[in-house]
Amino acid sequence: MDSDDVPTLSADSLAALQSFLKEKQDLDDQFAKLQDNAEEMFKENQKITMNYFQEDWQLSQFWYDDATADFLATRALEHTEDGDYIAFISSPTAYVALRNIAPDRQNAFVFEFDKRFDVFKDQYILYDFNKPLDFTRASELKGKFKFIVADPPFLNEDCLMQTMETVRYLARDDALILIDTGAVMEALAKKLVGARITNFNPAHRSGLSNEFRCYSTFEDDKLKWLN
Structure with missing residues (x-):
């Protein structure tokens, strides 16, 4: 296959994909923080939302x-x-x-x-x-x-x-x-x-x-x- 035949994403599609991947990484980081601090958060009765869980x-x-x-x-x-x-x-x-x-x-x-x-x-x-x-x-x-x-x-x-x-x-x-x-x-x-x-x-x-x-x-x- 020639390099010209390799499918490429449009600028809009690439931006959407990058936004999705960033959002997913942010949610993963948020959940990791919950795991690390859950015991302390529970002791202090801090609110846990379903936003931590994709x-x-x-x-x-x-x-x-x-x-x-x-x-x-x-x-x-x-x-x-x-x-x-x-x-x-x-x-x-x-x-x-x-x-x-x-x-x-x-x-x-x-x-x-x-x-x-x-x-x-x-x-x-x-x-x-x-x-x-x-x-x-x-x-x-x-x-x-x-x-x-x-x-x-x-x-x-x-x-x-x-x-x-x-x-x-x-x-x-x-x-x-x-x-x-x-x-x-x-x-x-x-x-x-x-x-x-x-x-x-x-x-x-x-x-x-x-x-x-x-x-x-x-x-x-x-x-x-x-x-």
Whole structure:
């Protein structure tokens, strides 16, 4: 191939690529700083945002917008006491929101496949929905959780079924469950854990083409069943 045949980027495309690479490097540097200073930041109750964590679309990561994350975190806080256990399964955005609202809640855990979230130390549980009962401290945490938020990472029946197996394993007899997943999963969510479609529509920073809905096993003044 002649050198004249080698494809080259236009000036605009090159500038866009350079901007993207710089932004990615800045985010990588920001996360590295979080890793280095996490313990001190937690002690001082400094706010941690999802801006530290880039979405990885290969892991089907689509972060909630701030209003959605705050809504889910507030539901969890309003329905629990200080000593109650709260689980966020494949829902790190809502977990981070809860940490920022109530940093002293020591029994709130994030169950997540992405190991970047191990910056949260003892409150991080490495979790793979393909192995729904095989995670660190499983026997210790069985049946302890009063409130569970679950956001199965993939929109298919198998992922929802296995995630709900984890939910049932962790849940107390009086547990309250919130599930964020596609509208097409309405019947299965109800069948598996009795969760019913609600009036709350989760929103994501990047936007999703699939219709996303929130299902729950309870109602309150902000969350109502539609049927």
